[in-house]
Amino acid sequence: MESKVWSAEHAYYFHQGTDFRAYEYLGSHSYPTNDGYNVVFRTWAPRADAIFVTGDFNGWSDANPMRRITDGGLWEAVITSDTPLTGQKYKYKIISDGVAVYKSDPYAFFSETLSKTASIIYDIGGYEWHDSAWLAARRIIATRHTRTSGDGVKGHFYPAPLNIYELHLGSWRTRDGRSNENGDAYLNYREIADELAVYVTRMGYTHVEIMPIAEHPYDGSWGYQSCGYFAPTSRFGTPQDFMYFVDRLHSSGIGVILDWVPAHFPKDEHGLCNFDGHPTYEYQGADRMEHKGWGTRCFDVGRPEVQSFLISNALYWMREYHVDGLRVDAVASMLYLDYDRRPGEWIPNIYGDNKNLEAIAFFKKLNDAIKGEFPDVIMIAEESTAWPMVTKPPSDGGLGFDFKWNMGWANDMFGYVACDPLYRGSIHNRLTFPLMYAFSENFILPVSHDEVVHGKKSLLDKMFGSYEDKFACMRAFLTYMMTLPGKKLMFMGQEYGQFREWDYKNQLEWFMLDFEMHRKLRDFTAAINHLYLSVPALYEIDDSWAGFEWISADDSSRCTIAYTRRDTSGGAVHVIINFAGVSWPDYKIRVPRPGVYRTLVDSDAVVFGGEGRIPATYTAKKTMDGTGEITLDLPPLCGVVLELEF
Numbered sequence: 001m002e003s004k005v006w007s008a009e010h011a012y013y014f015h016q017g018t019d020f021r022a023y024e025y026l027g028s029h030s031y032p033t034n035d036g037y038n039v040v041f042r043t044w045a046p047r048a049d050a051i052f053v054t055g056d057f058n059g060w061s062d063a064n065p066m067r068r069i070t071d072g073g074l075w076e077a078v079i080t081s082d083t084p085l086t087g088q089k090y091k092y093k094i095i096s097d098g099v100a101v102y103k104s105d106p107y108a109f110f111s112e113t114l115s116k117t118a119s120i121i122y123d124i125g126g127y128e129w130h131d132s133a134w135l136a137a138r139r140i141i142a143t144r145h146t147r148t149s150g151d152g153v154k155g156h157f158y159p160a161p162l163n164i165y166e167l168h169l170g171s172w173r174t175r176d177g178r179s180n181e182n183g184d185a186y187l188n189y190r191e192i193a194d195e196l197a198v199y200v201t202r203m204g205y206t207h208v209e210i211m212p213i214a215e216h217p218y219d220g221s222w223g224y225q226s227c228g229y230f231a232p233t234s235r236f237g238t239p240q241d242f243m244y245f246v247d248r249l250h251s252s253g254i255g256v257i258l259d260w261v262p263a264h265f266p267k268d269e270h271g272l273c274n275f276d277g278h279p280t281y282e283y284q285g286a287d288r289m290e291h292k293g294w295g296t297r298c299f300d301v302g303r304p305e306v307q308s309f310l311i312s313n314a315l316y317w318m319r320e321y322h323v324d325g326l327r328v329d330a331v332a333s334m335l336y337l338d339y340d341r342r343p344g345e346w347i348p349n350i351y352g353d354n355k356n357l358e359a360i361a362f363f364k365k366l367n368d369a370i371k372g373e374f375p376d377v378i379m380i381a382e383e384s385t386a387w388p389m390v391t392k393p394p395s396d397g398g399l400g401f402d403f404k405w406n407m408g409w410a411n412d413m414f415g416y417v418a419c420d421p422l423y424r425g426s427i428h429n430r431l432t433f434p435l436m437y438a439f440s441e442n443f444i445l446p447v448s449h450d451e452v453v454h455g456k457k458s459l460l461d462k463m464f465g466s467y468e469d470k471f472a473c474m475r476a477f478l479t480y481m482m483t484l485p486g487k488k489l490m491f492m493g494q495e496y497g498q499f500r501e502w503d504y505k506n507q508l509e510w511f512m513l514d515f516e517m518h519r520k521l522r523d524f525t526a527a528i529n530h531l532y533l534s535v536p537a538l539y540e541i542d543d544s545w546a547g548f549e550w551i552s553a554d555d556s557s558r559c560t561i562a563y564t565r566r567d568t569s570g571g572a573v574h575v576i577i578n579f580a581g582v583s584w585p586d587y588k589i590r591v592p593r594p595g596v597y598r599t600l601v602d603s604d605a606v607v608f609g610g611e612g613r614i615p616a617t618y619t620a621k622k623t624m625d626g627t628g629e630i631t632l633d634l635p636p637l638c639g640v641v642l643e644l645e646f
Helices: 008-016 132-144 189-203 239-251 304-321 331-335 357-373 407-418 421-427 467-483 510-514 516-534
Strands: 027-032 037-044 050-055 074-081 089-096 099-103 146-148 154-156 163-167 207-210 228-232 255-260 296-298 325-328 378-381 403-405 443-447 487-491 548-555 560-566 572-578 584-591 595-602 617-622 628-634 638-644
Touching: 008 304, 037 089, 050 074, 132 239, 163 189, 163 516, 189 239, 189 516, 228 239, 228 304, 239 255, 239 304, 255 304, 255 378, 304 357, 331 357, 357 378, 407 421, 407 443, 407 467, 467 516, 467 560, 467 572, 467 638, 510 516, 516 595, 548 584, 560 584, 572 584, 572 628, 628 638
Parallel strands: 163 207, 163 487, 207 255, 255 325, 325 378, 378 403, 403 443, 443 487
Antiparallel strands: 027 037, 037 074, 050 089, 089 099, 146 154, 548 560, 560 572, 572 638, 584 628, 595 617, 595 638, 617 628
């Protein structure tokens, strides 16, 4: 990236909260001169009394003071050298009220890792991209799929398959399968990319979602406590290595979504906390400053300079690294003033309620800025409440996200499959209630990392019953998940039934694939994924009742549901799922037409670990009203997908 000369205009926009290229000017930038090389350093520290750039190039001394260049607190220093300083480490020594703190650069492109916290002078240019075809196709999809949604609101929707594989780069695989207790067993971005691209393509995923890779000091935060927002973590290699990662996935037709954390940051001394000796990036009042439950500081998203920082960062990953979207972490924690706070610990807004008006405005501004430049990227909100219009355009009063995680569906389903089938009839509404609100937002159905840690059990182990029952119920669950309205997300390892909860220090238990039932579950996951990708009725109309119709919603006594999914051209598939522990002979369902129906997917197939009790075809007999009726001998814990053949 070429260095840009700072100007009063740039400073003005930065302080107004509308400089969405702030990283091109702040941070460290090298450029050649007639006599050698210069590095310009710029940072924002409004309450600092003095700042020094200290690093390898000056023996970590105070030889290079910075000068204040705006009243709003922008500082600058230029260091000249006979040779390039690229790769040398540095920090800012910030003095305020007589106290000195050493801070890493918030805008640094590269950083040391783990116990080493210095920033590194680095040029992120020079990578030769090979994904022009992918980006062009992405733009075509976005253009083609902007339409009026089911509730009449015109906006961006995605009537294409979206099947996301969520992973943590440090524990998907490790070097030689070793424990990463000491942080010495990481594969690099390039190694992971080459293997991952093949795997996710084979498994039928359209995108990967990477848990946060912005530089973070502590592995145990999983990346959710970042200090270096512009620096892909050096745990896995260089910025160019990460560019290769994205490029390699794109070459295989796989999109890359990053987990992005604008809600909070850690209190590590070298990071953003009290950056200039006082609250700078965080809120200043005790009512908003901290997420007490997480032990972190909350970004002051009402402060213009913080808006410039965060929105520049979001766009940075799209411009410089070609990422295809962001999953925005902990949105609910930002929207509510009383989030994780007791009465008396928060102050109502000007209207007397608990809504954070600054956060609302920030999300609208963020999504407008991103969609203005990249209408083809995907913005996903992790929002766990009933906040309205999360996925509606800001012009219509919404927050502007493309999708929202349906965490209510996840909680309902995990409770349902953990229940003894003898008693599932009493909670049958957990299967059907999600359809009461399924089209109020554009949803993603998530089985995320949060649901397979801290005693919650892995997805397979959540299933009630014996070893065999768990696998059968898992296949029925996947049939339900992959055929419901809503896009999909699955956390790594769950696709083949890892029993152990996820552990960030160790790689997934790939050895489980040495066991037949786990191999067959992986094969079923791939089969149901590829069915989802290949049948438009399963993804084209996720946002209205036009794409969904109940065949049987209320058969609680038999723990069975049946429904139809439709596409925009009139195609349809019919889904029957038995969550009971017993079979139902002569189970009858109505279908729109008589004829022969072929079985597209049968979770009871022998090849997937079942007993093979579902035939390849069914004949729907004509009824008095001209529709068809199919009679099935429905096995226990089984999902079936049918399509009219002729």
